[in-house]
Amino acid sequence: MEGGKAQRRRLFNLFRMANCREIRDHISLYLDDELQGSERVGLENHLKQCEACRSRFERERRFLEAIRQSKPLHTASDELHSRVEEILSTTGRTNLVPTRLRLGIKRSLANFTQTSHASVLSVHTMIAVAAVLLMVLFLGLWTVSRDAKRSLIGGPSEFALMAADTHLRHIRGQLPLEINAGAPEQISAWFHDKLPFSVKLPNYQESSGQKKLYDLEGARLVGFKSDYAAYVAYQMEHRPISLVITSNQVAQPSGGEEITAKGLTFHYDSIDGFKVLTWSDRGLTYALVSDLEERGQRSCVVCHDGSKDNESIAPLKPKT
Amino acid sequence: MSQAGCTAVFSQAALEHLDALYGYAMTLTRNQIDAEDLVQETYLRAVKAFGQLMPNSNLKGWLFVIMRNAWLNQVRHANSGPRFVDLEKEDDDLGDWVDKRVEDPYAIYLRKLERKEIVAAIENLPSVYREIIVLRDIEGFTYHEISSLLGCPAGTVMSRLGRAREKLRRLLGGWQGSAAKAV
Numbered sequence: 188m189e190g191g192k193a194q195r196r197r198l199f200n201l202f203r204m205a206n207c208r209e210i211r212d213h214i215s216l217y218l219d220d221e222l223q224g225s226e227r228v229g230l231e232n233h234l235k236q237c238e239a240c241r242s243r244f245e246r247e248r249r250f251l252e253a254i255r256q257s258k259p260l261h262t263a264s265d266e267l268h269s270r271v272e273e274i275l276s277t278t279g280r281t282n283l284v285p286t287r288l289r290l291g292i293k294r295s296l297a298n299f300t301q302t303s304h305a306s307v308l309s310v311h312t313m314i315a316v317a318a319v320l321l322m323v324l325f326l327g328l329w330t331v332s333r334d335a336k337r338s339l340i341g342g343p344s345e346f347a348l349m350a351a352d353t354h355l356r357h358i359r360g361q362l363p364l365e366i367n368a369g370a371p372e373q374i375s376a377w378f379h380d381k382l383p384f385s386v387k388l389p390n391y392q393e394s395s396g397q398k399k400l401y402d403l404e405g406a407r408l409v410g411f412k413s414d415y416a417a418y419v420a421y422q423m424e425h426r427p428i429s430l431v432i433t434s435n436q437v438a439q440p441s442g443g444e445e446i447t448a449k450g451l452t453f454h455y456d457s458i459d460g461f462k463v464l465t466w467s468d469r470g471l472t473y474a475l476v477s478d479l480e481e482r483g484q485r486s487c488v489v490c491h492d493g494s495k496d497n498e499s500i501a502p503l504k505p506k507t
Numbered sequence: 508m509s510q511a512g513c514t515a516v517f518s519q520a521a522l523e524h525l526d527a528l529y530g531y532a533m534t535l536t537r538n539q540i541d542a543e544d545l546v547q548e549t550y551l552r553a554v555k556a557f558g559q560l561m562p563n564s565n566l567k568g569w570l571f572v573i574m575r576n577a578w579l580n581q582v583r584h585a586n587s588g589p590r591f592v593d594l595e596k597e598d599d600d601l602g603d604w605v606d607k608r609v610e611d612p613y614a615i616y617l618r619k620l621e622r623k624e625i626v627a628a629i630e631n632l633p634s635v636y637r638e639i640i641v642l643r644d645i646e647g648f649t650y651h652e653i654s655s656l657l658g659c660p661a662g663t664v665m666s667r668l669g670r671a672r673e674k675l676r677r678l679l680g681g682w683q684g685s686a687a688k689a690v
Binding site: 215216219220221250251253254255256257258259260261262263264267268270271272274275276355356359360459460 | 543554672
């Protein structure tokens with residue numbers, strides 16, 4: 188009996204030690220804001236219970252805070268400031284800088300002007316080519332909805348930023364999936380009881396009988412505003428697509444370019460090169476992140492049939 | 508926005524990163540004159556490449572990449588290559604600097620944790636460690652941004668940053684070592 192107790196105690200201590208080691212390995216990641224979802228929450232929960240790790244955490248936090256407060260390490264002199272201002276100016280100005288630098292600046296500005304004109308021409312050419320390509324590619328696929336409205340209403344929302352960041356972390360392997368499954372039903376079942384809202388992933392792809400356009404990879408929980416959000420990962424033509432879902436009590440889509448269509452208001456942002464669409468529908472707020480073309484509206488097929496819901500997707504396509 | 512408008516916005520935004528770029532230039536060159544030259548070279552290159560900058564790009568990261576490439580070019584042209592210090596050797600090379608501070612680590616650390624101490628400790632780090640501390644803790648780049656900037660995997664960024672901070676702790680009095688013992 189006693190032997191059994193001792194063994195359990197030893198096992199418990201071993202588990203606790205391993206856990207503490209793991210937690211300490213993650214403290215820097217946490218303080219660098221590189222830890223998300225259940226790992227973040229797990230660390231926070233552990234710290235509440237473990238005084239030793241909490242003490243370690245506090246020391247690390249104070250240490251990093253002290254380093255970060257030492258910014259800036261160096262400040263540019265007024266002279267350097269003037270010289271850089273001169274470099275950045277776009278019109279020819281007279282001698283505020285040494286000859287060698289002035290000649291360099293003139294040369295740079297001359298090239299800059301040419302490059303700018305070339306860029307403008309290139310942009311026009313690209314727009315024309317893109318318009319033709321888009322007509323070919325999307326003719327018969329999408330119709331432009333007459334009730335679509337667009338307006339630019341500011342920077343991306345916190346939710347859109349979190350979604351883009353989560354997408355990025357997943358791509359670079361810092362956010363492993365907690366469930367790997369290709370069936371929407373499996374993912375929906377996994378989320379059951381883990382979230383304060385219900386997530387039911389549709390399965391339009393299978394039911395439509397169409398060619399498989401995308402693959403469902405899996406899912407995990409991610410932390411957002413002291414609560415969990417659902418993260419679902421897809422692949423389309425080997426390009427990742429992320430869907431993040433939370434309650435509309437926690438996040439409301441805002442900012443970016445506002446596009447109203449079929450009774451829904453979409454917010455489009457380009458964040459760090461990713462296309463982010465956010466919207467609310469029936470009590471939930473969604474964010475779709477991808478690096479797909481235009482506004483990444485093709486990513487909508489993860490929840491919409493390729494032809495059935497075209498009228499919902501079409502307004503998201505940029506006007507050419 | 509007109510071309511002139513875009514240029515004005517770019518110029519204003521680029522100028523806001525001058526101190527950060529100068530700090531990074533000092534990290535790379537450890538010399539005021541070279542650092543100032545590198546800053547100017549960076550802005551000249553940025554002006555030339557402005558047309559390639561995509562909308563919503565991370566301007567600060569872009570400028571840092573330009574600076575690092577410019578510096579690497581300069582070093583290559585000097586036929587010496589970017590010579591980072593041997594990390595293993597540096598580990599044992601802290602010498603007297605640390606010895607002066609180890610007698611009462613915790614108290615000394617708390618008392619001496621002043622800005623100039625930290626700056627001096629960062630300046631005393633080997634190049635690779637100094638660079639990653641500056642990029643992460645001073646300039647606030649994410650691991651992913653640093654990984655892109657340095658052209659190395661995110662895992663390397665994490666491990667290098669961990670080693671850099673450990674060394675910085677030692678330079679600041681070995682306080683983390685005593686903390687680790689206490690736990």
